Amino acid sequence: MSLAPVSPLPVGAPDTNRIALRDVRKTFQLKPGQSVTLDGRLSDRIPVLSGVDLDIRQGEFVTIVGPSGSGKSVLLDIIAGLTQATNGFAAIDGHKVSRPHRETAYVFQQYALFPWRTALQNIEYPLEVRGVGRAARRERAQHFLNLFGLKGFEDRYPSQLSGGMQQRVAIARALATDPQVLLMDEPFAALDAQTRDILQSELLRIWEQIRTTVVFVTHSIDEAIFLADRIVVMTARPAQVKETIAVDLPRPRDIEIRNSAAFNAYRARVWDALREEVSKAQRDWALASAYNA
Template structure:
């Protein structure tokens, strides 16, 4: 069964009046970011989006999440076209986006508050999800009192506390150190294995993309579109050691091969923009 369907999704940013950039030597105030993305994601699937900077991965996530409108084309979650944030979709950001004036517990409760969940149930659910991420005892800490890894755990717990059918993750581990990132990848897989929600995960890291995904979607350089989809047929559950296997190396090489030209193109694009 399909959970997410993208049909010829396009997005063009229009700069403010008077502002222009040079695209291919032509000054313009319209920047095409996505040029016709078609993609279908199955229920319970873990899909990672990889692509060079500026390939519109995050914009695509925003469109699925209803935070940004597509210029044309349609994104469906379930059977309904997305027009605004859907209660069954949750979002995790690179910079955690926890409210610094709320404790870990209160941050999780925010998502439940705005849904009108009664107080007792909010408390209970927030505690349960903090415990799920090994944060028992840290309920009353403010984000500033937590390490980056712990903050991102709270943010993921907040997203999952609403039992979302779709979880959108925008480079959630990019700001973390390598060790913490490894740990959180493992935790995410462990929890996903239990709840089997559909995850769309944007990343810059090929290793991360391959390690987590059922399928890696490689995007082209701007304007972004799907270049190739690579099936990751590694067995689950996966532990960290799977990265040392020949099968993993082959898949990593495959993704890199597809990605390489696009990265080069993207770099050329930025050089032009800089001139």
């Protein structure tokens, strides 16, 4: 099959560690004629990830925060098997990922629904390409559509749905194949604040029933704390894991938890870890724009 077994993998017991990242590095080659200045030297290569090590347990909900441009999305792409690491590797259940894994699902910020398919047909899509029969996949898609409160919107096209509803369809599509790993790249960033709050709660409620492993990238500290078992703070580019913070808040969580003292403490802690990196990233950008001017 698509996965070559890796042995020996220096990680814990395979049934507890679902995802393992080992010294993951990624360097982008710029197009001819483009260049950047790194440490005072002109270069046509940008290192984005510089040795990410991370273990994610089965059923764990991990959120990743970091300054803009710190390669969080690239990291998800590497776990998803959509991009190859320049060095190091990502492994799922002890197998190196070299191409999209059957047990992985990906949710994008811009929904990425197919506009020529109805809501129901979009949810059916991953089942269809896996060869699930028409009746079975329709029934399954309908189940997930209902799960997200979209009963009655089966035959709507994405252009006829609000952003929040489109993202519900996209998450339903991702969950329709019972993925072991759910990768989410700022899925709620394009939504208004109220819809965002509602979808966070909905996602948690459904996740508490299925307990799949989730890796969720976000810019919002509140979102990162509210959802996570563990928060991974990334450094500025080239990124590494700066710190991981276990979130010991009771589940199921209610939106009101954000007003608690414990939540505030986490907020301060995450912001502390992030502050230095964000200002480093901003200096980086300021420098870049000064050069471009």
